[in-house]
């Protein structure tokens with residue numbers, strides 16, 4: 001069941017009630033920011049990190065972020081054992097903040113357990129392009145996710161569950177809704193945010209567990225194709241094994257399995 005709470009006064013509204021104005025720049029120009037967090041045991045997981053990223057995204061979009069997000073998240077998650085919390089702030093003017101709470105989709109639970117089959121697709125920019133051109137909004141979590149969704153639709157049409165974006169000069173970037181990590185000879189590698197990708201809260205949570213040696217560095221696509229294990233990391237799916245990449249069967253490797261178990265256990 002979907003629940004909606006407004007930042008202003010922590011007012012609960014029916015999910016079918018319109019809350020955003022038609023002339024809001026979030027609607028007209030896609031100028032809104034958002035965060036998606038996992039709800040576990042009645043709390044939003046890594047809330048501080050999500051709120052820091054929300055604030056950084058808002059600054060990049062020149063959105064005057066209102067206050068009160070901790071209280072909004074707390075009220076929205078109350079009594080919910082497991083679920084998805086979305087925090088959204090439109091540009092307005094005036095900016096409008098709200099929370100949407102939903103159940104975890106079956107498809108997400110399946111991906112967490114059984115993994116995803118993935119294809120690589122180009123993002124059409126060089127690895128450093130987005131860092132050099134801040135107007136391309138690399139690392140910003142705005143609601144302008146139409147390209148991300150179109151990428152997923154394309155992958156689905158091609159028979160894959162998900163995609164990994166590769167830069168035009170052949171480096172691993174990220175997935176449309178997840179961070180990418182690979183394992184080679186027992187070491188985890190993941191690309192740095194300097195290639196214009198979102199700094200993942202799940203990746204940080206997994207690295208903080210210190211269960212595997214890890215190196216953050218740029219990854220040529222050839223290394224992705226030779227990796228022993230590949231995984232997608234994101235708030236709600238958690239650690240999702242990539243079981244096939246561009247048709248190469250990978251299965252679920254021991255490092256991915258261990259990280260997934262340890263990560264899930266750390267949330268309870």
Ligand SMILES: Cc1ncc(COP(=O)(O)O)c(C=O)c1O
Pocket residue numbers: 036174175176177178179197198199200201202203233234235236
């Ligand atoms: C483009 C992109 N990269 C990475 C991530 C992973 O971020 P997090 O682990 O904070 O959910 C997401 C999450 O939605 C995303 O949309």
